[in-house]
Amino acid sequence: MLYSLTYMVGAIIGLMIAFVVVGIPTGIVLRRLGYSEWWALVLFIPGGALIGLWVLAFANWPGPDARAPK
Numbered sequence: 001m002l003y004s005l006t007y008m009v010g011a012i013i014g015l016m017i018a019f020v021v022v023g024i025p026t027g028i029v030l031r032r033l034g035y036s037e038w039w040a041l042v043l044f045i046p047g048g049a050l051i052g053l054w055v056l057a058f059a060n061w062p063g064p065d066a067r068a069p070k
Contacts, residue, residue: 019044034062 023044027037033056042048 015044033059 023040026043027040030039031037039052042052
């Protein structure tokens with residue numbers, strides 16, 4: 001019983017550290033791109049980061065388009 005509680009507390013602390021290290025910077029980048037920073041929570045869903053990268057790759061980005069003719 002004590003070991004399972006210790007592992008659960010360790011897992012919760014690990015998730016909090018992961019959120020601070022990965023989630024907050026991702027939220028800042030998403031806000032600068034014009035999206036809600038809450039979309040950073042998708043990173044913690046298995047496969048969500050890969051889907052999120054594909055969505056951002058084909059999204060309309062703010063600013064001038066480098067591929068547009070001048």
